[in-house]
Amino acid sequence: MAVSIVVRVILYLLLGPVIGGLLEGIDRIISARMQGRQGPPLFQPFYDVYKLMHKQTIVVNSIQVLFITAYLIFTIFTGALFFGGGDMLLVFFSLSMSEVMLVLSAYSVNGPYSAMGAQRELLQMMCYEPMMLLLAIGFYVAQGSFMVNDLIGADRPAVIALPGMLIGFAFVLIIKLRKSPFDLSTSHHAHQEMVKGLTTDISGRDMGLVELAEWYDATLMMGIVGMFFVTREPVSYLFAILACSVVFFLITLIDNTHPRVKAMRMFGLAWGVILVCAGTNLLILNLIGK
């Protein structure tokens, strides 16, 4: 058991950014095809980060670097906790902590675009935080444990009991991954009213670290989507990968077809969807359980 945990954590540490980077590459290609363009090569994100790492880093203050380092470390830690089979609630607590670090790095620079991005990112966190906690509780009520290690040994896939949770989670995933229409805090296109929002004042190596953290994060998120389908049968992993692909494609599709919404509209939508989908799911699950 202990050995398998170590192996899984090491695999995550090594493969996490690879998967995350590839996902971004695929995202770019799909987006380009949707817009009738050829798009960049699959490995373009890796070239980009490689280049960023070798550029001169320009910082606004030294605290900024500190927070970005903390952001990367805690994101990796969160993922390791999940893939190592830890407590789901602890995973989400740790996740929000790493996010706070990124927000603080934006706050620390005292720049108008960064500050705006930081506020918006906090609002985005407020939008998806309830869903994350409900998700962990949903798994606990449905499968009887908070531990990822126990959950992957389930008899039947969790999605049977938690369809509403899956919908809710897929929805907040758009907010979490900062995809349009909920790319309020930062965006991949820097030529707009908010410049790059949260990451406006981050450059060079620091920007590379943020990208790296986001890759780890994307892998973690896909892992959580997979959790809905994983059972003790090895074949279930195929379904999990399939489900991740579908969810990822849908997010990319929505990203390309929907313009950005206003902050409070996002807030209302997110809490509404969470309450209706995940809340009702939990309520029904509780009634059946009795």
Place this chain on the structure above:
Amino acid sequence: MHNLISIYETSGFLIIFPFIAALLIFLQRKDNILRRATVIASGFAIMAASVYTAILVLLGGGQTLYKPASEEVMSLVEQTILFGEAFLLIVVIILSFRHRKYYCALIGILGTCPIMAMELSGVVPEHATYLRLDPLAAVMYLIAGVVGPLICMYAVGYMSDYHHHHTNVQDRSNVFLALLFIFLGGMFGLITSDDLVWVFFFWEITSVCSFLLIGYTRTKEAIGNSFRALWMNLLGGVGFSAGILALFYLDPRQIMSLSELMKQTDRAPVIMLAVTLFAFASLTKSAQFPFSRWLLGAMVAPTPSSALLHSATMVKIGVYMLIRLSPMFTDTFTGVMITVVGGFTFFAASLLAISQSDGKKVLAYSTISNLGLITACAGTGTTEGVWAAVMLMLFHAVSKSLLFQTVGDIENIMGSRDIEDMHGLVIKLPRLALIMMIGICGMFMAPFGMLVSKWAALKAFVDSSSVWLVIFLVFGSGSTLFYWAKWLGKICTVIHQSVNLDDSTHGSELISMVPLTGLIVVMCFAFPWMSNAMVQPVLNETFNMNVPNVIGGADVIIMMIMVTMIFLVPLGSRFLSVGAKDKMTMSYVAGVNAGDDRHYIDSFGKSRSLYLANWYMEDYFGEKRLLVPSIMISAVLVILMVIIVIGGAF
């Protein structure tokens, strides 16, 4: 067990000594070295006695019930209490008439007179126990006896600064400091008392004391707010006395002590009626919606009183009572209603906190919100719930009193306690900023104490399948994160070329703030130990059974790793000198910076200043929009609870 000084003596000392100290301080009108020394020495004496007592009780394990040794002492105490009740009532009546708030006098009479009549009737049965020291009392001793005296010491330096800045307020700091000590005495009395009439007496002491503290400045606003606090707390007192009377007149057993009450597991309707009325009184003390407005109004008082009332003492009385009663809440209607009121308060107050920019107001709403969580935990009546409630109480007391003190200090230095003015605090006042950052992290971030307890609370709610409560908790967590993180961000902002303000924090203030900061950090590491040594005995005692660890094993280790990482990241990056060779620049303003990052050159070539404000979203979460509906909803809930339980009893 034979000890040098018995716990009877120390607990007696803790109840009586603060009153003597208060008298000594009251007599010294001038702020001189002697008075400062009196306060600090008394504070340390109380701290030492309470820690000593708490450790002995916790090591001893079980509960100790006792009554004053001889008949003479007993009758003396009874007479003192009778006299004290009459005195408090007279104070309330006189002040109410002076300020023409006659309803306060009426509520006071309604609460106290029937109890006095009952005592004077001479038919109150003798019973075996009047005082009690058990693990829960020990935990409360630690909260009130460590945090409380620290706040009193902080008050010494603070009040001297306060009157330096507020020359229009008459300097009655001797009264203020004396009241703080009386409050502590009342607090210890309440924790130790088992006899319900005695509890009621100390309950009223804290109500009247808080009223006097809030009205300290004697401005119109302060007087208005102090009377609001008074009537709400006296109303709670009426509920409490009604509970006692119900037990005395409606029940043949004539139960007169808390420990007896807790033995009535048959939960007869009359017993539940009394429990519900006590719980109602607790809701007023803990400032749950609909009674929250007294706590918000209490902000007008000088900061030490806010710190004392809202972190370690006043509001903790309510939740202390609820934890005492919690076995009675398991699977009862009252329990359900208490959890719903608590859960709702947690959620509503955390939304309201978003819209506040006054630092103390945010702290007030966060206090209400956290107390709501504790109330909800106690209301579930499960072991996990009580575990979480006790832990939350401990962590909240330390973090919140530190935050209040820091805000008070910043106000004395900068002349403002608005969060917007704390922009760039990390540069202006680095020492206070660091203290404040630790305090804020302690309130909401993993793996600090509050979050750990919240995690246990979540598990408690799920296990007791209170779905609505889970939903309140998860949504409330979202907004809690939002309002704390934006405050934290404001402090962390680095402004270039900013001046370091003169940090004129008093030595006596640091005596209080430094240990509290240390406690927050230490408690992160010590929480498994605290769970075993302090909370487990409470659970064993309250539920009369051995309870397995709520959070244990691998999770604890992972959290230890997280705590270590938090402290290693800054150290490591300093050591590795990350970013040392980076080029420094100004922040991006989509134009030309004019020398620093607070000015830019506009299109006409003029230098314009730049101001970055936080979001408060008044239109969505403002008091105008949310406060009245929240009070309405919760008032309906509370009235419903009381009516249904009264209906069930007759």
